[in-house]
Structure formats: structure tokens, C-alpha cells
Amino acid sequence: MRYWRRRQEPFDLEAELRAARPEPSNELVRTLESRVRNDGRTRVGTLRVAFVGALTAVMLVALGSVGGVGYASSAAQDAAVSVKRVVQPKKVVRVLKKSPAIDQYGGKKKVKKKVKKAKKGKGAKGKVRARTRPPFTG
Amino acid sequence: MLRRDPLANPEPLIRRVYAYVAYRVGDGPDAEDLTSETFERALRYKKSYDPKKGEPVQWLLGIAKRCVDGRGPRLELASEWADEAAPGDVEEEAIRRLTVSRAVATLDERDRELIALRYGADLTARQIADLLDVRTNAIEVALHRAVGRLRGAFGETDDAPPVRKREATR
Numbered sequence: 001m002r003y004w005r006r007r008q009e010p011f012d013l014e015a016e017l018r019a020a021r022p023e024p025s026n027e028l029v030r031t032l033e034s035r036v037r038n039d040g041r042t043r044v045g046t047l048r049v050a051f052v053g054a055l056t057a058v059m060l061v062a063l064g065s066v067g068g069v070g071y072a073s074s075a076a077q078d079a080a081v082s083v084k085r086v087v088q089p090k091k092v093v094r095v096l097k098k099s100p101a102i103d104q105y106g107g108k109k110k111v112k113k114k115v116k117k118a119k120k121g122k123g124a125k126g127k128v129r130a131r132t133r134p135p136f137t138g
Numbered sequence: 139m140l141r142r143d144p145l146a147n148p149e150p151l152i153r154r155v156y157a158y159v160a161y162r163v164g165d166g167p168d169a170e171d172l173t174s175e176t177f178e179r180a181l182r183y184k185k186s187y188d189p190k191k192g193e194p195v196q197w198l199l200g201i202a203k204r205c206v207d208g209r210g211p212r213l214e215l216a217s218e219w220a221d222e223a224a225p226g227d228v229e230e231e232a233i234r235r236l237t238v239s240r241a242v243a244t245l246d247e248r249d250r251e252l253i254a255l256r257y258g259a260d261l262t263a264r265q266i267a268d269l270l271d272v273r274t275n276a277i278e279v280a281l282h283r284a285v286g287r288l289r290g291a292f293g294e295t296d297d298a299p300p301v302r303k304r305e306a307t308r
Binding site: 013014016017018019020021022023024025028029031033035036037039 | 145148149152153156157160161165169170173174177178181234235237238239242253257258260285288289292
């Protein structure tokens with residue numbers, strides 16, 4: 001055996017033990033390495049989700065303490081109304097001209113006089129005259 | 139605050155754990171299985187790693203030690219399948235490895251563990267002492283004796299007592 005023949009000269013056993021250290025197969029190293037790295041990746045993903053959730057909760061608490069939630073909700077409502085206005089078909093707007101000022105000064109109402117139709121016949125003419133002229137006294 | 143990931147750079151850790159396990163149970167499928175089991179447990183209990191208690195490799199070797207100690211009795215020896223390789227067919231490097239692993243396999247369990255931790259996993263005497271919970275001085279002395287016995291197994295003259303034969307089941 002070459003190894004034993006070579007070993008006849010004094011040799012460093014400790015160095016030999018280190019040099020002859022058993023080595024794992026490349027396949028084992030690759031398999032374990034990918035197993036470890038994949039596990040780490042899953043954990044990082046979970047951590048990210050947890051971080052985002054925690055950040056959202058912190059922001060909600062911070063905004064809630066200064067009334068930001070109410071402000072945000074009213075802003076959202078306004079936005080919804082604006083969108084609704086744009087999207088919804090326009091209705092005919094009836095403007096009611098009814099106010100105290102108009103009641104007092106404005107309203108020029110055209111009162112239609114009722115004109116009675118003159119009745120045909122004498123009696124009817126006489127009546128009309130009597131209404132339009134002063135009565136004949138002689 | 140986020141903890142440091144003990145398995146952030148797994149490749150050197152895999153090599154050191156495998157070397158430790160292989161020095162203890164012999165190079166081959168058993169060592170591969172135990173190394174895989176060690177890393178599976180490490181992934182499962184990653185949160186239990188405490189950087190204050192030591193380096194990630196020490197933590198991993200603690201797990202590997204428990205895996206090796208907890209396995210069932212074995213019938214075949216590392217030295218037996220090492221005999222199968224014909225020296226003329228393999229390269230000198232492979233022969234050297236087999237010869238060393240054969241010599242290590244002749245040591246008793248305690249010596250083999252120390253040799254595996256020191257020369258397989260490349261831990262210092264102090265790190266081994268921390269891992270095994272004994273004094274550094276005691277480890278240094280025990281290591282010196284283990285190396286002496288190993289020299290005896292290589293057929294060299296040494297003051298160390300003769301090498302004890304490894305039990306067939308274990």
C-alpha cells in the first residue's frame with residue numbers, strides 16, 4: 001500500500017486528520033442548501049405580510065387619534081358624491097322661485113281680468129252701458 | 139429587533155456538521171441521513187438559537203450530537219465498508235481518507251466524539267468544552283490522549299494506552 005509506505009516517515013497526525021476530513025457529496029450539499037434557503041424565503045414572505053399588517057394597524061391608530069379617520073371618511077364620501085354626479089344622468093332641475101323677498105317685492109302677477117262675454121240682446125247692452133258710464137240723471 | 143439567522147450561510151455549516159457526523163458514525167449514507175436530520179431539526183427549532191450561547195456551528199453540532207446519540211444500534215462498522223475499497227483502484231486521496239476513518243473507527247465513543255469535534259467540525263478546545271459542558275483543560279487533556287491512541291492505531295509508538303476495540307453494535 002502506497003499510503004502506508006509513504007507514512008513511514010514521521011507525519012503530522014493532526015494535519016492528516018484535518019486533511020482527510022470526510023466531505024459530503026455535492027448532491028447532499030446542494031439539497032440541504034436549497035432546503036435551508038427555501039425555508040428562509042417562506043419565512044421572509046410571512047414576515048413581510050406581518051410587517052405590512054402591523055404598519056397598517058399603527059397608521060390607523062395614529063390617524064384615529066387625530067381624527068384622521070373621520071376626515072378620510074368624509075373625503076371619501078365627497079369623492080363618491082362627485083363621482084356620482086359625473087356618472088349619473090342629469091335630471092331636469094326645477095328652480096323654485098319662492099323666497100320671502102320674491103313674495104314681498106318681486107312677484108308681478110298678471111291677473112287676468114275676467115271679461116265676461118257680452119251677451120247678445122238689448123238687455124245685455126244696457127247693462128254694459130250702465131256699468132261704464134255714470135247714470136243718467138236727466 | 140430581528141434575530142440573526144443562524145443558517146444564513148449554510149454551505150460551510152453543512153460541511154462541518156457532515157465531517158463531525160462522519161467521524162463518529164463513518165463516511166456514507168448514515169452520515170448523510172444524520173446530517174439531513176440535523177438540519178431538519180435546526181430549521182424546526184431555529185427560534186431556539188441564542189447567539190449569546192455560541193456560534194451557529196456549535197448550536198448545530200449540539201443538535202447533531204443528539205441525533206447521533208439518539209440513533210438506534212448499528213450492525214455494520216465504518217471500518218468494514220472501508221475495507222471494501224481496493225487500494226489499487228482508488229486515488230491516494232481516497233485511500234488516505236479511508237485509512238484515517240478506519241483508524242478513528244477503532245477508538246471508543248468518547249475519543250471519537252472528541253476527534254470529530256476537534257478535527258471534523260474544527261472547533262477549538264474551548265468551544266468543545268462549552269458544548270460538552272466540561273472544563274477546557276479537561277478537554278485538552280482528553281484530546282491529547284485520544285490523539286495518542288489514534289497514533290497507536292496507526293502503528294506508531296506512543297505513550298498512550300492501547301486502542302480499545304469498538305463494540306460491534308454502536
